[in-house]
Amino acid sequence: MNALGRHLLSEVYGCTAGVLNDPERIEKIMVNAALKAGAEIREVSFHQFSPQGVSGVVIISESHLAVHTWPELGYAAVDVFTCGDDVDPWIALNQIVKEFGARNMTATETKRGIFETESQAAGS
Secondary structure, eight states, rough: BBOOOEEEEEEEEEEHHHHOOOOOHHHHHHHHHHHHHTTTTEEEEEEOSSOOOEEEEEETEEEEEEEEGGGGTTTTEEEEEEEEOOOHHHHHHHHHHHTEEEEEEEOOOOEEEEEEOOOTTTOO
């Protein structure tokens, strides 16, 4: 079986509240994490909520990185989806977790776009 991409869904706990409530800082962290993983940045959009919290997305040629934060809880939901074999989503996620000052993180990797090639379907 082949997959078009790898999608990491992560729960990031014990983060620095000041980081999680700073859209410019989060944007910089997410963009740098994507670049460190070898991704090509296409577009970036982040939004500051009132009274607190940030949501944002970094669109990359290989798919996206997204975040939603709850600074009052020290929690962030981070999503890293990459297609192809050239970008490792774990490099990006681990960099984000480090920069958020997290004490704990759990993540699940899901293969996206799983399909059989013609040779696999034919039993080769």
